[in-house]
Amino acid sequence: MSASPTSESPDALSRVRGVLRRFTTPLLPDDYTMLVNPLWSRRELRGKIESVERYPDDTLHLVIRPGWGVPVEFQAGQYIGIGVQIGGRYTWRSYSLTNTPDTREGLFAITIRAVERGRLSNHLIGTAEPGMTVRLAAPAGDFHLTDPVPEKLLFVTAGSGITPVVSMLRTLVDRRQESDIEVVHSIRHREDLIFGDVLEDYDATVRVTSEDGRVTPAVLEELVPDFAERVVYACGPATMLDELETWAEGHGMEIRTERFTLDRASDAKGGTITFGTRGQTEADGATTILEAGENIGVQMPFGCRMGICQTCVRQLTDGHVHDLRSGETHEPGTRIRTCVCVAAGDISIDV
Template sequence: MMTQTNPPATGQAAPSGDDENFTEATRIPLWDPEQDDVLVCRQVRQETHDVKTFVFSAREPRAFRFYPGQYMTFELPVEGMVTRSYTISGSAARPYRIEITVKRVPGGPGSNWLHDYMMPGKEVNVSGPFGEFTTDATGEEKLLFISAGSGITPMMSMTRTACDLSEPSDLCFVHAARTPADIIFRDELSLLAAQNPGLRIAFTCSTAAAHHSWTGYTGRFNIQMLSLMLPDFKDRKVFCCGPAPFMEGVRNMLRDTGFDMEKYYEESFDFGAETAGTFDEDPVAAPEISGQTFRVSFTKTGHVVECGPGMTVLSAAREAGILPMSSCQRGICGTCKSKLISGEVDMQHGGGIRQREIDQGKVLICCSTPLSDIEVEL
C-alpha cells in the first residue's frame, strides 16, 4: 500500500527520456518503461538475518532514470505468477543498476521466493519505475526522515542520492527497529553521517536486552525521544514510511504537538496483501453512466456480480467476495493487472500498464469501469 497524505513533495512529474532516448554523457540508451521489461540479477547481499538486497541491471546496458523513493513492480513465478512492488533502495545518482531490499515475510510468497531462488544471472520481468513519494534532500529545506523496519528503503534511496550528488543540507534520519541486529543499513548510514556533516542519524530499538553494547534509544518511539533527537522537529518537513500502526502512531504523535500536518508525507508498502489498502485521496474517478448496471463475470472463480454506475471492476470483485492482488487503486503500481476476456471498460490508469499490454487485452481492474457486460480472468 502506498499512502501519500499530500501532493508529491517535489511537485514534479516522473522523469522521462529525451527525444533520442540517450544520455548525453555516455550515449548509453535509457531504460524505456514502455519497451524494456527484463532485469538480470547481478548480486545478492545479506543485510540482516531476514533482509537481502538484490542488485539488477538490464540485459544490455541501459541507464535508469528514477526519483529516489520510487518503486518497480516485479512479476514473480509464484503460484503461477504474482506481482509485487518493491522500493528502489539504491541511489538515483547511480543510473546503471536497480537495487531492491526485501525482508522475508513469514508466509509471504513474493519475499520468500526472492530470498530462496533469486541469484546472479536469473532474470525477472518488471515494470516501472512508479511513485510520487520523493524529495530533494540536497536543497536548503530542513528535513526529517522517520522509518521503521523495511520502510527504510525509500528513505535510504533519498539519502544515498543526496550524499552522491552533494552533502545533504540539513537532514535528520530516524529509524526504528526491533533490535540492534534488525537495523538495516546500520553501518552504511553511520558512515554516511560521518562523511556528511549535514546528515544526522538516530536509531531506536524496541528491545536491546541481548545486545549489551547497545547505547542507543530503547523502547517504543515516542515524542520524548524525538524531542531529544531533534528539538527543532516542528520546523522540518517530515517523510515517514513503515508499518501502518507505526505510521499511525507517528501521525498522532505529531498532531498532538501541534505540528503542521501539511508538511507531513507518508508511504507504506504492503503490496500483495490479501486485503489491499487505499490512498487517502479518492481513487481515479471513472465517468459515471447514469442508470446503467453491467454484469461482471470472473472466469476462474465462476462468480458473477452486478456492477453499478461508476463502480470499478476491483470493487465488483470485492462485492463477490474475491480478494485480488491490488494496492494503489490509482492505476499506478500495476499489481491488479488482469486479462479482459470480453466486453469493454473505461480504464483511467496512472501509468501502471504498458500500451502493448493494453493491446493484449490486459487492464488494471482498480481503475477500470465497465462499459458493457464483461468477463475478467480472475
C-alpha cells in the first residue's frame, strides 16, 4: 500500500525532527519547529489561510494551504475538519471541500455561511484573514463520486448542501466526463444563491422555496422525467433527504445522501455532563456532548462530526442521551456518538 501524499516531504520532516530530538529533550521537537513555523507540527495537523473572499450575504470563501503531514488527497464531495481557538478553546466544525482534487496545488477550498448558533462559522466570518493558522482534520466522507461515474446523474441540493456537489461538478468538468447530468438546487430566497456560475454551467434548475415551494419528489418527477434512470446524489436538510430516500427506494433507484446539518430541535432538556475525571459542565439540549467537552477544554477524538464515521464513540456510564440524528434515546452502558448526542438529564461519559 502506498503512503498517502502529504503537502510536505515526510522524509525531510523526519530528518529535521530526528536531529531536533537529540537536542530538545525533555521538550518535544514540535515545540521548537512550531516556533519557527506554526505549520511544522505533527502532533496537530495545521493549515494556513491563504486567501479570504467575503460576500455581503455573510458568506466566506477560504483557501487553506495545509501544513506538514496533512494528507492533501481527497475525493470530490468529501469534507475537512477545521479547528480554531475561540475564547481559549478549540472549536471544530466540518466543511465540504469545494475545489476539485485534480489540481496539483494541494490546497483546500471551503465556503462558510453564517448560521444561527454557528459558533465557528460566525467567528470565521468576522475574523478570518490571510496568514491565520487553523487546525485541520484530514479529508474524509463517503459522499463522493464513484469510479466509474454513473452515466446518468441527478444532483438534488438545498442551501449550503450545494457545497460538496460543487466539487463534484467542477471535477466532472475538469475530467471532461460525458455523463448526462441534471441538477436541481433550492434556496429559501433569491439572495441566498451561491455558486451561481457553476449551476449555470450545468443549466441547473434553481427553485426559490419562499416563492415556489420546496422541492418534493413530485416536483422532481416533473422537472426530470427520466428520473428513474438516474443515480441520485442529494445534500440538504434531513426532511428533504428522508423524503428522497423513501422515494428512491420506491422506484428502485440508487441514492447517496449527505446529512449536512444536524437538526438540533429535540425534546432533550440538557443537564450536567461529567467527563470522567476531566471535567464537568452544564449543556442545553441542543449542544452535543462533543461540543460541550470542547467548550471546557475536554478534547475527544472526532472525524466527521455528523454521526457517520464513529470516531467519536464513547461509553455512556450514567444517565440518558438523545441522538439528534436518529431520534433514539440511549441507556447507560451503551456506546454513543458524542458528536450527535445531547444530554437528556445529568449524564457521565467515559473519556
